[in-house]
Amino acid sequence: AQSVSQHNHHVILSEAASLELGCNYSYGGTVNLFWYVQYPGQHLQLLLKYFSGDPLVKGIKGFEAEFIKSKFSFNLRKPSVQWSDTAEYFCAVGMDSSYKLIFGSGTRLLVRP
């Protein structure tokens, strides 16, 4: 069965540190890729998405992600995190023509001021 893996379950960083969160999926066909963020007590919001074209995607709040097809990966990056980035981050994958998304288990990020 198709799956999405986020290997970092908890990440703790200091402000201004660089961030990279891993996301890998197991599917050989066409994919649409998303990163969602859930701030404490809030609902999920879209950070960025990839569906075609430039594999380096820029999103809101300085986040970016790179789609590496050969590695089945879509890692999220930010060069300098802020305390306000404390949240849970979810990678999600849509496969072929399906409108359903498969979510990873999430990564909880804590940024210390």
Next chain:
Amino acid sequence: DAGITQSPRYKITETGRQVTLMCHQTWSHSYMFWYRQDLGHGLRLIYYSAAADITDKGEVPDGYVVSRSKTENFPLTLESATRSQTSVYFCASRDPGQGLSYEQYFGPGTRLTVT
């Protein structure tokens, strides 16, 4: 305001009781989804609906029932609640007319506790 709303936001119920969680969206999106969020599992799809009167099972449908008589509403019913159904439930919607690249929009969630 336009958007997707869920009610109630918090619910405590007893084992064996029937519970219905409501979801309402004002965008007239065709597709609607129900997820549950559990620590270590991320979001898992319970049911989804492609349009009014069209529903299908997701990854974890057992113990849940859905209906979609109107495009804007997608209620989720726990027929006989169990402790394992304690979770946070999210409703989402999207418009398929904009292509597969467009995201799902999520509601604020319902935190359900089954005692």
